[in-house]
Amino acid sequence: xxxxxxxxxxxxxxxxxxxxxxxxxxxxxxxxxxxxxxxxxxxxxxxxxxxxxxxxxxxxxxxxxxxxxxxxxxxxxxxxxxxxxxxxxxxxxxxxxxxxxxxxxxxxxxxxxxxxxxxxxxxx
Amino acid sequence: xxxxxxxxxxxxxxxxxxxxxxxxxxxxxxxxxxxxxxxxxxxxxxxxxxxxxxxxxxxxxxxxxxxxxxxxxxxxxxxxxxxxxxxxxxxxxxxxxxxxxxxxxxxxxxxxxxxxxxxxxxxx
DNA sequence: CCCCAAATCAGTAATGATTACTATTTTATT
DNA sequence: AATAAAATAGTAATCATTACTGATTTGGGG
Numbered sequence: 125x126x127x128x129x130x131x132x133x134x135x136x137x138x139x140x141x142x143x144x145x146x147x148x149x150x151x152x153x154x155x156x157x158x159x160x161x162x163x164x165x166x167x168x169x170x171x172x173x174x175x176x177x178x179x180x181x182x183x184x185x186x187x188x189x190x191x192x193x194x195x196x197x198x199x200x201x202x203x204x205x206x207x208x209x210x211x212x213x214x215x216x217x218x219x220x221x222x223x224x225x226x227x228x229x230x231x232x233x234x235x236x237x238x239x240x241x242x243x244x245x246x247x248x
Numbered sequence: 249x250x251x252x253x254x255x256x257x258x259x260x261x262x263x264x265x266x267x268x269x270x271x272x273x274x275x276x277x278x279x280x281x282x283x284x285x286x287x288x289x290x291x292x293x294x295x296x297x298x299x300x301x302x303x304x305x306x307x308x309x310x311x312x313x314x315x316x317x318x319x320x321x322x323x324x325x326x327x328x329x330x331x332x333x334x335x336x337x338x339x340x341x342x343x344x345x346x347x348x349x350x351x352x353x354x355x356x357x358x359x360x361x362x363x364x365x366x367x368x369x370x371x372x
Numbered sequence: 373c374c375c376c377a378a379a380t381c382a383g384t385a386a387t388g389a390t391t392a393c394t395a396t397t398t399t400a401t402t
Numbered sequence: 403a404a405t406a407a408a409a410t411a412g413t414a415a416t417c418a419t420t421a422c423t424g425a426t427t428t429g430g431g432g
Binding site: 182184185186190200202204205211213215220221223224227228229230231232233234235236237238239240241242243246 | 324335337352353354361
Binding site: 149 | 417418419420421422427428
């Protein structure tokens with residue numbers, strides 16, 4: 125049996141059933157629908173544990189909030205300076221990873237954030 | 249005449265004469281050597297202005313601190329999980345930028361952070 | 373089924389990087 | 403020199419995140 129608490133399962137479920145990149149407090153709100161008594165500290169603690177174990181990704185786009193991503197496949201993030209949205213884009217990390225190794229650096233994770241204006245904001 | 253204050257000039261000089269990626273409070277310490285009475289708020293305000301105007305880069309590696317970079321040429325950052333150092337690596341952004349545009353996204357800045365273990369930490 | 377120890381929790385308090393505020397000083401122009 | 407606008411030093415406030423504490427849950431024997 126997995127050594128997961130109900131709380132941790134619920135957090136993981138929330139993250140795996142969205143393609144948004146919610147913050148801790150947004151995740152807190154979403155998990156409250158199935159576990160009304162969960163505490164914010166529990167959300168933070170489990171997000172930290174899941175991130176450390178590699179089951180989820182932590183993402184920092186410089187807006188003052190830590191964002192989380194249940195999709196750990198290799199992809200880049202497009203962050204809109206206007207509306208703040210974060211969208212995914214496939215990205216092969218091999219090229220960058222091999223270049224990195226020439227520096228004696230052993231890579232484990234790649235975080236690629238492109239800043240700009242998203243499609244919707246461009247049209248409005 | 250540039251509408252730069254002495255304080256802003258000093259901050260820019262500090263950033264352009266190092267290849268480290270200092271935090272605001274480290275920059276504060278460094279600038280104090282030439283301007284002992286500068287205040288931390290002034291450092292933050294000018295870093296924010298310089299970053300907005302594109303003269304410097306703001307960099308977030310997820311260690312809880314905002315880092316700043318006086319080198320605005322296209323390059324990736326290698327962040328060591330062991331010692332916390334940040335080193336530069338040349339990176340052509342064209343490939344990623346052109347892919348991004350297929351999403352209707354207008355890119356202006358690319359932030360690429362590779363996490364792992366640096367050369368020195370690998371040897372110790 | 374019951375006990376126990378380890379893990380996790382809910383709730384709250386503390387932390388600390390960053391931002392906001394205010395009275396003063398500097399700067400640019402006339 | 404006078405004036406108005408901009409920037410500053412110093413301090414107070416903000417708020418996302420982390421730490422803490424006593425209670426609850428969990429799993430493994432006996």
